[in-house]
Amino acid sequence: xxxxxxCPRSVVGLGALLVMWAVGGTAMAAPLPADRAMxxxxxxxxxxxxxxxxxxxxxxxxxKATQAARLAKSNGVPAISTGQLLRxxxxxxxxxxxxxxxxxxxxxxxxxxxxxxxxxxxxxxxDAADGWILHGFPRTLLQALALDHMLVQVKQAVSLVVSLQVxxxxxxxxxxxxxxxxxxxxxxxxxxxxxxxxxxxxxxxGELIHRDEDDEKNATQRIxxxxxxxEEMKAYYGSRDMYLGVDGAQSIDSIQRAIESALQQRRG
Numbered sequence: 042x043x044x045x046x047x048c049p050r051s052v053v054g055l056g057a058l059l060v061m062w063a064v065g066g067t068a069m070a071a072p073l074p075a076d077r078a079m080x081x082x083x084x085x086x087x088x089x090x091x092x093x094x095x096x097x098x099x100x101x102x103x104x105k106a107t108q109a110a111r112l113a114k115s116n117g118v119p120a121i122s123t124g125q126l127l128r129x130x131x132x133x134x135x136x137x138x139x140x141x142x143x144x145x146x147x148x149x150x151x152x153x154x155x156x157x158x159x160x161x162x163x164x165x166x167x168d169a170a171d172g173w174i175l176h177g178f179p180r181t182l183l184q185a186l187a188l189d190h191m192l193v194q195v196k197q198a199v200s201l202v203v204s205l206q207v208x209x210x211x212x213x214x215x216x217x218x219x220x221x222x223x224x225x226x227x228x229x230x231x232x233x234x235x236x237x238x239x240x241x242x243x244x245x246x247g248e249l250i251h252r253d254e255d256d257e258k259n260a261t262q263r264i265x266x267x268x269x270x271x272e273e274m275k276a277y278y279g280s281r282d283m284y285l286g287v288d289g290a291q292s293i294d295s296i297q298r299a300i301e302s303a304l305q306q307r308r309g
Contacts, residue, residue, distance in 0.1 A: 093172035093174075093304060094175075094199050094200045094201075095199075095203060096175045097109055097205065098202060098274060099205035099289060100207075100212055100264040100271070101255075101267065102213065103205040103207050104205050104207065104296065106120075106122065106226070107228055108203075108300065109122070109176040112297065112301070116172060116174070118169065118171055118172035121174065122177045157188070160175075160191065161191050164197060203286075203300055204287065206287065206290075218230050220249040220250065221249065221250055222242035222244070223250050225247055287299050
């Protein structure tokens with residue numbers, strides 16, 4: 042979502058989880074207490090098989106949306122984008138929707154507590170009972186802590202955190218050529234993954250658009266910002282044995298196979 046899901050203020054109720062101390066001038070976060078830590082793998086609410094709850098990390102252009110759609114289809118769970126949640130909320134005439142719309146139109150960052158509230162409501166929907174593929178959130182360490190706190194509340198747990206690692210130049214090129222369906226948000230690349238008919242979504246025949254935030258200058262800045270933040274999340278999730286780094290410059294099929302393989306190993 043770009044500017045829409047940043048972190049200008051702390052999430053309501055998060056204080057009990059945030060134990061911060063300075064290490065070499067860098068703020069670090071303590072792991073969650075043992076009684077609140079995410080279990081390595083959770084059983085689905087239907088009891089049929091372990092739930093697939095995957096968080097995809099990576100800067101804009103890393104390929105998160107593409108893999109989210111594929112993993113969602115193969116695992117029978119929804120792909121959830123906080124950016125899309127915000128756009129959907131802004132389109133509804135409610136007090137919250139009006140507030141979100143105004144924030145987005147100003148180009149400001151939507152406060153984390155609003156994003157978490159929308160995400161919490163989405164994860165409670167029946168289609169997310171057996172899992173979900175989350176992309177676009179978290180983008181900061183504070184958001185990762187907020188996500189864990191919220192998942193405890195809804196009695197869910199992250200199965201796997203996947204970081205798609207792609208050279209910066211490749212990500213910029215992807216964004217410059219990226220198109221997004223105006224209605225369903227499916228992503229395409231005019232060079233490497235084009236639609237069957239130019240400008241038209243293969244799934245719902247919606248119009249494909251190129252977002253202003255994906256021009257070369259904006260894309261470069263967004264990628265550089267997120268690369269710095271990703272190091273903190275790598276340390277956080279890596280300490281809990283649920284982090285997987287994947288070469289995101291390989292083929293789309295190869296990336297999916299790597300993630301599916303890791304997920305299968307965790308399922309035993």
